[in-house]
Amino acid sequence: DTTVKQNPRYKLARVGKPVNLICSQTMNHDTMYWYQKKPNQAPKLLLFYYDKILNREADTFEKFQSSRPNNSFCSLYIGSAGLEYSAMYLCASSRAGGQDTQYFGPGTRLLVL
Amino acid sequence: GEQVEQLPSILRVQEGSSASINCTYENSASNYFPWYKQEPGENPKLIIDIRSNMERKQTQGLIVLLDKKAKRFSLHITDTQPGDSAMYFCAASERNTNTGKLTFGDGTVLTVKP
Numbered sequence: 001d002t003t004v005k006q007n008p009r010y011k012l013a014r015v016g017k018p019v020n021l022i023c024s025q026t027m028n029h030d031t032m033y034w035y036q037k038k039p040n041q042a043p044k045l046l047l048f049y050y051d052k053i054l055n056r057e058a059d060t061f062e063k064f065q066s067s068r069p070n071n072s073f074c075s076l077y078i079g080s081a082g083l084e085y086s087a088m089y090l091c092a093s094s095r096a097g098g099q100d101t102q103y104f105g106p107g108t109r110l111l112v113l
Numbered sequence: 114g115e116q117v118e119q120l121p122s123i124l125r126v127q128e129g130s131s132a133s134i135n136c137t138y139e140n141s142a143s144n145y146f147p148w149y150k151q152e153p154g155e156n157p158k159l160i161i162d163i164r165s166n167m168e169r170k171q172t173q174g175l176i177v178l179l180d181k182k183a184k185r186f187s188l189h190i191t192d193t194q195p196g197d198s199a200m201y202f203c204a205a206s207e208r209n210t211n212t213g214k215l216t217f218g219d220g221t222v223l224t225v226k227p
Binding site: 004033040041042043044045048090101102103104105106107 | 117119122147149155156157158159162202214215216217218219220
């Protein structure tokens with residue numbers, strides 16, 4: 001099973017409110033990633049977990065948090081959503097190794113009003 | 114970091130003809146180049162990839178070429194079908210043995226006209 005699951009598929013949030021998105025995989029992958037994708041733009045890496053080590057991109061460091069309570073689950077947390085957070089959020093996972101295939105989930109479409 | 118440029122952003126071809134998408138990258142340390150296809154409402158799926166020890170790879174109507182000297186790689190779809198219509202993303206991975214950080218191109222919307 002190469003399925004990466006994401007919940008919810010759609011999320012409506014109010015400006016200033018927190019948002020928590022969930023990703024899971026049962027492939028025992030060491031690395032899990034979160035990307036933000038806006039229309040007509042490339043998926044942009046926000047952060048990734050290698051095992052228990054969190055790596056956040058410098059330009060999104062303060063905007064997103066994440067937790068990985070176990071190997072299968074990874075969350076993306078926005079403490080205070082702004083309009084600019086409206087986007088598709090894609091989770092992916094891969095085995096350890098810089099050249100291993102990343103398997104993507106179906107994404108969560110977040111709309112902030 | 115890495116920067117990946119992908120062209121064209123929109124590509125329309127007639128069924129049965131070929132389609133080509135080109136990408137360039139900046140980081141000479143990048144050594145893994147996957148291509149993803151994303152259909153409407155679906156998640157991106159890997160369709161083919163090439164590593165830096167190869168110059169050409171072919172599978173099921175797809176050909177990828179890699180020119181390391183020019184830092185350029187390309188996807189060629191031969192005998193296109195309406196089912197090939199989708200968004201295509203190229204990506205480059207930095208040389209890192211522990212994690213596969215991908216830098217994506219902006220995508221190409223391919224439409225195959227019957």
